[in-house]
Amino acid sequence: MHDTSRRRVLLGALTSTAAFALPAWVGAQGTPLRVTAIPDESPTELARKAAPLMRYLGERLGTKVEFTPVTDYAAAVEALVNGQVDLAWFGGFTFVQANHRSGGKVLPLVQREEDEKFRSVFITTDPAIRSLADLKGKTLSFGSPSSTSGHLMPRSFMLAAGVDPDRDLRRVAYSGAHDATAAAVASGKVDAGALNISVWDKLVSDGKVDPAKVRVFYTTPPYYDYNWSVNAAMPAERRQKLVQAFTDLSPETPHGKEILGLQRASRFIPTRAENYRGIEAAARSAGLLK
Template identity: 60%
Template sequence: MNAKITLASLLLAVSAIAGAADAVLKVSAIPDEAPTELQRKFAPLGSYLEKELGMKVQFVPVTDYAGVVTALTADQIDMAWLGGFTFVQASQRGKVVPLVQRAEDARFTAKYIGSVEAGIKTLQDLKGKRFAFGSASSTSGHLMPRYFLQKQGMQPESYFKTVGYSGAHDATVAWVASGKVEGGVLNASVWDKLVEAGKVDQSKVRLLGTTPTFYDYNWTVRGSMDKKLQQKIQAAFLKLDDSKPEYKAILELQRASKFIATKAENYEGIEAAAKAAGLLQ
């Protein structure tokens, strides 16, 4: 009898080990940049997480911001890179848990840009001109810049001739450079990255100004995830240190000096801004 129990226990243990080996952490991100760029940025981070967690990590691309929120709250993915606004949207739809944010995300900003050829030098020069936000669900590409414009008495739909949505931060720069619009706004981190990489033609696109600071991006997991796995994921992110060569490249691609723990309360200001801007009930 004992032999049978021991054999049964052994078989269950083997089955559990096999199941763990087959486990997959499905990860996605809001498509705030080109799909190829998102994949490039995530690849080394994904490899690192596989080693730290002892499980396969799969990146699941989506076509729009709403798709990430739906997938996360429907338990179709396990973890997602969200903006502050998409985190608030996800929180309203179901249980989600924010784990970490970059240290930089505690004081994030957006950049207003304008067309050099159109003679745009200030936000005031954009009155009656065409303007582009990024995605309608973007924190730094729409919500917070809109909120700060409204605080200055600039209601976008009446202040600008037209308001468009490019869908992504790098696309907004392309719209201004091509003359499709005279002005726009985008994530400060993406703007800095594009400038450093020489991908902004500054004879065509000019920096006009910077918004006040706000909380933004975070890594969030589905609320039904096992608490121990949540803790392991958070610990893996907090372990990243840019003073160590093996971690430096990962952090550089994420444009982070380090990751810090975060909490839902950090995004209450985003929720308030969304309601004030009429973008959230």
């Protein structure tokens, strides 16, 4: 996407900013915290997951929190790099893109404990597909082109198995989101799909996918993935308050249990840029990071 197109996408997305209401005493002092997230699930699901966390962060920081949904992954990267938001939920690859584009001015703060060993799954309804090699000549859907767990890492594991998606498959599609990939496979639009294991497990547990019809035929090795990142221009004191707020969340408290459940996290832990060097190397190897 050209820079001009990115700006148009971002400007369109910023018209739909949603401010989460807080008690009158909150936000009397300090600047608002502006937050966004990559749209890796449907807008309604993202909003449902965000609301309690935004309220909690506002109370902990004593300021108003504004959550800005964006239309695609590139817009989330541009928003943080250009200082239009202060905090962003990124996948590992979008963090690498933002860090690269900003010249190292994007810092990862925390990740879910699960993100230390994240995985992707390949799913299908075709009984003839039992391995990555069986995808040759078939149709496959990834998620967003900028998705770590819905594109970059599944692609890298396919290449390692001797399957080049662009050369060996009949057609490659991009659904834009993990739940959309699962729906494309379930409806027969594609023979197979790759998505993140967390969303897959949630779709199955919620009864939105029948695992007797749509099955996992390959699960990737683990890799680092999602994190909450900030622009390095954020004062160190506020960064530390954010880290403390996230790491203080506990399933032993009612609000902690709710927030962690929605975020599909056992807990949040501090992270650092070095954790994502493997993803950067995979992106460069696949020609997805220049």
